[in-house]
Structure formats: C-alpha cells, structure tokens
Amino acid sequence: xxxxxPAPSNFPTIAIVGVGLIGGSIAAAVRKRNLxxxxxxxxxxxxxxxxxxxxxxxxxxxDIAVAAREADVLIFCTPVDRIAAGVREAVASCRPxxxxxxxxxxxxxxxxxxxxxxxxxxxxxxxxxxxxxxxxGCEHADANxxxxxxxxxTPVESSTLRARERLAAFWTSLGARVLEMSPEAHDLALAxxxxxxxxxxxxxxxxxxxxxxxxxxxxxxxTTRIASGDPDLWTAIxxxxxxxxxxxLKKQETVSHAFREAIEERDASRLRELLVHAxxxxxxxxxxxx
Amino acid sequence: xxxxxPAPSNFPTIAIVGVGLIGGSIAAAVRKRNLxxxxxxxxxxxxxxxxxxxxxxxxxxxDIAVAAREADVLIFCTPVDRIAAGVREAVASCRPxxxxxxxxxxxxxxxxxxxxxxxxxxxxxxxxxxxxxxxxGCEHADANxxxxxxxxxTPVESSTLRARERLAAFWTSLGARVLEMSPEAHDLALAxxxxxxxxxxxxxxxxxxxxxxxxxxxxxxxTTRIASGDPDLWTAIxxxxxxxxxxxLKKQETVSHAFREAIEERDASRLRELLVHAxxxxxxxxxxxx
Numbered sequence: 001x002x003x004x005x006p007a008p009s010n011f012p013t014i015a016i017v018g019v020g021l022i023g024g025s026i027a028a029a030v031r032k033r034n035l036x037x038x039x040x041x042x043x044x045x046x047x048x049x050x051x052x053x054x055x056x057x058x059x060x061x062x063d064i065a066v067a068a069r070e071a072d073v074l075i076f077c078t079p080v081d082r083i084a085a086g087v088r089e090a091v092a093s094c095r096p097x098x099x100x101x102x103x104x105x106x107x108x109x110x111x112x113x114x115x116x117x118x119x120x121x122x123x124x125x126x127x128x129x130x131x132x133x134x135x136x137g138c139e140h141a142d143a144n145x146x147x148x149x150x151x152x153x154t155p156v157e158s159s160t161l162r163a164r165e166r167l168a169a170f171w172t173s174l175g176a177r178v179l180e181m182s183p184e185a186h187d188l189a190l191a192x193x194x195x196x197x198x199x200x201x202x203x204x205x206x207x208x209x210x211x212x213x214x215x216x217x218x219x220x221x222x223t224t225r226i227a228s229g230d231p232d233l234w235t236a237i238x239x240x241x242x243x244x245x246x247x248x249l250k251k252q253e254t255v256s257h258a259f260r261e262a263i264e265e266r267d268a269s270r271l272r273e274l275l276v277h278a279x280x281x282x283x284x285x286x287x288x289x290x
Numbered sequence: 291x292x293x294x295x296p297a298p299s300n301f302p303t304i305a306i307v308g309v310g311l312i313g314g315s316i317a318a319a320v321r322k323r324n325l326x327x328x329x330x331x332x333x334x335x336x337x338x339x340x341x342x343x344x345x346x347x348x349x350x351x352x353d354i355a356v357a358a359r360e361a362d363v364l365i366f367c368t369p370v371d372r373i374a375a376g377v378r379e380a381v382a383s384c385r386p387x388x389x390x391x392x393x394x395x396x397x398x399x400x401x402x403x404x405x406x407x408x409x410x411x412x413x414x415x416x417x418x419x420x421x422x423x424x425x426x427g428c429e430h431a432d433a434n435x436x437x438x439x440x441x442x443x444t445p446v447e448s449s450t451l452r453a454r455e456r457l458a459a460f461w462t463s464l465g466a467r468v469l470e471m472s473p474e475a476h477d478l479a480l481a482x483x484x485x486x487x488x489x490x491x492x493x494x495x496x497x498x499x500x501x502x503x504x505x506x507x508x509x510x511x512x513t514t515r516i517a518s519g520d521p522d523l524w525t526a527i528x529x530x531x532x533x534x535x536x537x538x539l540k541k542q543e544t545v546s547h548a549f550r551e552a553i554e555e556r557d558a559s560r561l562r563e564l565l566v567h568a569x570x571x572x573x574x575x576x577x578x579x580x
Contacts, residue, residue: 130505130507131507131508132507132508132509133508149507150504150505150507152505179504188502189501189502189505190505192497192498192499192502193498193502193505193506193507193509193510194505194507194509194510196494196497197494197509197510197513197514198509199546199549200490200493200494200513200546201509201513201568202545202549202564202565202568202569203490203542203545203546203549203568204486204487204490204542205568205569205571205572206545206564206567206568206571207482207486207538207541207542207545208482208483208571209482210574211479212478212479212482212483213574213575213576214440214469214576215420215440215442215479215480215483215484216483216575217420217421217422217439217440217483217484218421218422218423219422219483219484219487219488219491219515219516220483220484220487220575221575222512222513222515222516223487223490223491223512223513223514223515223516224487224513224568224572225509225512225513225572226509226512226513227568227569227571227572228569228572228573229565229569231562231565231566231569232562234565235558235561235562235565236558238553238561239553239556239558239561242553242554242556245553246550246553246554248497249546249549249550249553251497252493252494252497253546255492255493255496255497256489256490256493256539256543259489259492259493259539260536260539263528263529263532263535263536263539264532264536266529266532268525268526268529271525271528271529272521272522272525274492274496275492275519275521275524275525276521277496278491278492278493278495278496278514278517279492279495279517279518279519279521281495281496281498281517282495282514282515282517282518283518284500284503285503285506285510285511286503286504
C-alpha cells in the first residue's frame with residue numbers, strides 16, 4: 001500500500017554505511033536537499049576520502065561505532081550478505097530511538113534475522129529503493145537517482161508505526177514513492193522483476209559466441225545490459241533469494257518451453273499468441289515517471 | 291569481411307517496397323543525402339499518402355510493376371515471409387541491370403529461393419541493416435538510423451561483383467559499415483544476437499505477474515524492451531530462422547541450467563564464475579559508434 005501522509009523527516013544525522021553508487025546517491029540526495037548531516041562509513045579509507053572530496057559527506061569514519069553513536073538513522077548500503085552482521089555490530093553503539101535500515105535487494109533473510117534481539121529502543125526496518133545502475137562507485141552518485149522511483153519498506157509485526165513513518169518521510173523527501181510490503185512478498189516480487197531478469201540477461205550474454213559480437217545491435221545490448229553488474233553483489237543477491245528466484249526461473253522455463261515447441265512444430269498461430277501475450281505484459285508496465 | 295573501397299552509388303531511382311520504420315528510414319536517408327529519386331511501393335494507399343506527406347518519397351504506387359519498370363534498385367522492406375514472393379512479382383517488370391535487395395532479418399531461405407531463375411540481367415542480393423526499433427511505422431522514420439550501424443550483405447555463388455559493389459556503396463552512403471557473410475552464417479549469428487534475445491525477452495515479460503508490475507524498474511524494462519516488437523513480424527522471423535534459433539535456445543538453456551544448479555546447491559563460487567563469464571562476454575562488445 002502507499003503510505004499516504006508521511007510525517008516530515010527528522011533524522012538530523014544520517015549515517016550511510018557503504019558508499020558505493022546507492023550509498024553515494026543517498027548522500028548526494030540528502031546534501032542537495034539539506035536534509036541533515038551525512039556520516040559516511042566504510043572499510044576502505046580511500047573510498048571515504050573520495051566521497052568526502054566529492055562533497056558527499058560531512059564526516060567519514062572506518063569505525064562504525066563512531067557513526068552509530070551520533071546517528072539518528074543508519075542506512076546500510078553494503079552487499080546483502082553483509083547487512084545483518086553490520087547492523088548487529090552497529091547496534092551496541094546506537095542511542096535509543098535510532099532507526100536502522102538498508103537498501104538491499106533482498107529482504108526476507110535480513111528482516112527475519114533482525115526482527116528481534118536488537119538493543120532497547122533501536123529498531124531495524126528494511127528498505128529497498130528500486131534504483132540503480134550497472135555502474136558502480138560513488139563517483140557515479142546521482143542526487144536524483146530516487147526521484148520518481150519506488151522505495152519498498154518491509155515492516156514486520158514488531159515494526160513500530162513511528163519507524164515506518166519516519167523512514168517513509170525520509171525516502172519521500174528524496175523523491176521516491178514509498179510502498180509497504182512484507183519481506184516475503186517483496187522477495188517474491190523482486191525475483192520476477194529484478195533477479196530473474198538479471199539471471200536471464202547473463203545467460204543471453206554468455207550464449208553469444210565471440211565471433212558474432214560484431215553483429216550485436218541495440219536489441220542485444222538492451223537485453224543484456226544488466227549482465228554487466230557486479231558478480232559479487234549478484235551472487236549474494238541470488239543466494240539470499242534463492243527459493244523465490246528458482247520459482248521464477250521455473251515459470252520462465254515453462255514459457256521458454258512453449259516457445260520451443262511452437263517453433264519446433266512451425267506453429268505460427270501459437271507462436272504469435274505467445275508473442276502477443278509477451279507484448280501485452282511488457283506494455284502494461286506504467287510509463288516511467290521520470 | 292569489410293568491403294574496402296565501395297564504388298560511388300549509382301542508383302538514380304530507388305524503389306522502396308514496404309514503407310514502415312525501416313523502409314521509411316531508408317527513404318528519409320536517401321532524400322536527406324540527395325542520393326536519388328524515391329519510389330515508395332505499398333499495399334496500403336493511406337500509408338503511402340502518409341509517406342508522401344512526410345516527404346519520404348517522390349512518387350508512390352500500389353502497383354509494384356510501375357515502380358519496377360523505373361527503378362535501378364528495389365529494396366524490399368516487407369516482413370520476411372513476404373519478400374521472396376514480392377521479388378518474384380517485381381522481376382517481370384524490371385529492366386536488365388536492376389539490382390533487387392531487401393532489409394530482412396533472416397537471409398537463408400530468402401537468398402536460396404532467389405539465387406536463380408530471376409529474369410535475365412536482374413539480380414537479387416540480400417541485405418540486412420542492423421538497425422531498428424520497437425517503434426513501427428514510417429512516422430518514426432529516421433534519416434540517420436543507419437549511421438554507424440553494420441549492414442550485412444549476403445552474396446551467394448551467383449552474385450556478381452558489380453551488384454555487391456553497388457549495394458555496398460549504397461549502404462555506405464547511408465552511413466552504414468558494410469560486412470559480407472554467407473546467408474547461412476548470417477542466420478546463425480543473428481539467431482544469437484537478435485532472435486534469441488527477442489525470444490528470451492518475451493519469456494521474461496510473460497513471466498511477470500500483473501500484481502508485480504509496479505516493482506518493475508529499469509533493469510526489467512531494458513531486458514524486456516524488445517518484447518514490444520510486432521508479433522507478426524517476429525513470428526515470421528522465428529519461423530524463417532527456426533533451426534538456428536532452436537540451436538541458440540539450446541545453448542541458452544545449457545547456461546540457464548548451470549545457473550539453476552549453482553543456485554540449488556548454494557554454490558557461491560560457481561555462481562560467481564557464471565556471472566563473471568556473462569559480464570566479460572557483455573563487456574567485450576564494441577562500444578557503440580553513435
């Protein structure tokens with residue numbers, strides 16, 4: 001559901017853990033809109049210096065405890081397989097009332113793991129801003145990356161209305177349209193809309209023989225663009241959402257098998273039906289807002 | 291191979307049969323560059339009037355014989371399943387020395403069917419400009435559609451050097467880079483670079499459940515963009531290149547199966563290998579020239 005009337009943002013200090021494309025873009029968006037002070041946290045001092053020199057942060061630190069003590073919200077923009085451990089490490093230093101969220105592409109295992117046993121008054125609530133790029137690194141940060149995009153919040157039973165409202169207001173102030181879903185519903189949906197397309201784009205890219213590269217035109221390039229994504233990030237995403245992804249892959253294989261049969265049998269009317277259905281499904285997508 | 295030194299274009303009158311996006315763009319390109327007189331041929335008088343009103347043609351006719359009598363080159367831009375019959379109909383009215391070509395996405399069956407028994411002095415030589423769009427209709431014609439793109443010529447044993455040189459010069463004058471391949475090699479390559487990506491994009495589009503559409507972001511949109519193509523055109527293309535397409539689909543299924551196994555077995559290192567290979571294959575594509 002769409003959160004109707006978010007309260008105004010009230011996170012004076014925003015810690016961003018992992019300053020890559022997404023973390024950097026959140027930082028850029030916050031600073032451009034004067035929404036608060038940005039504390040960039042990372043393991044790589046060189047990347048933090050780069051973020052500072054690009055004007056993406058007010059402060060940087062490699063010690064998450066330093067940022068956690070000052071932050072009103074911590075946003076984990078690390079690979080999905082490092083989020084839960086990172087949150088647990090930060091919690092010990094957080095003040096009561098701190099909200100912790102993330103920007104990971106899978107939510108089930110992260111939200112289940114962090115739904116309880118956090119410190120008193122410290123709450124984790126998952127976020128997933130549906131924005132990104134095959135580009136990596138905060139040098140590609142874009143203060144408008146979230147404008148017009150959906151951001152999914154994934155509350156669980158223990159989530160407080162206050163945390164939901166504060167995070168909804170935060171993402172809304174970055175230009176996003178906020179939806180709420182359960183972590184499980186999110187993961188099933190994202191398997192279809194993101195993880196399966198990534199897997200399939202990778203299979204098409206891998207199928208291309210080197211000697212045919214010269215004949216790859218716009219259609220091939222578009223269909224396989226996301227296959228350029230970071231293999232480590234996507235390995236973690238595929239494994240964190242393995243069951244839903246396998247389910248989606250099974251659906252795709254069923255459709256692919258129907259195409260194979262229609263072609264083998266030179267069944268033009270069946271083939272046309274399959275293509276008409278695909279086109280209708282593609283064209284039913286809402287036009288992009290931006 | 292790249293045709294090294296094409297002779298200057300010498301087709302004073304150019305008949306374009308089928309004035310959709312490709313035919314219209316060839317017409318626009320010819321007129322913008324003052325390369326000759328354009329005769330637009332079609333079955334639909336309304337579309338021909340539109341082409342005329344858009345300034346894409348000097349003359350129009352629904353009678354191919356009228357255009358064939360005047361043309362130095364005829365370019366068939368009709369769906370692939372109508373090219374061979376259209377050429378045979380036109381041949382009877384052509385003057386000796388006329389070159390006939392096409393812009394179809396499959397070449398084997400067309401070129402085999404037209405490699406002999408044409409009229410004395412009239413020669414068919416297949417072309418495939420690798421340009422297009424999911425948009426349809428000459429209202430989207432673009433005089434620069436072929437600039438920087440590859441155009442494949444598919445000569446057979448009986449093809450004359452003169453026809454190859456004249457057509458190479460023609461496409462070059464539209465901005466394309468001309469390559470020569472056998473019709474069979476072309477079809478195998480295009481199965482991988484175009485027909486398989488189209489089929490696979492269609493399967494991914496069809497897999498998306500309506501309730502998840504709202505969560506489809508840029509990655510999904512890019513991966514499935516070509517699934518919006520015309521179902522009739524693509525039914526004809528898939529059937530005209532059925533064997534090569536099935537072969538490519540088999541290769542894709544093998545890669546997909548490897549992904550499935552790696553995910554089922556939670557084998558992170560194998561999954562990463564598959565993703566690294568896909569990224570390398572994608573990134574080995576030449577950057578686009580335009």
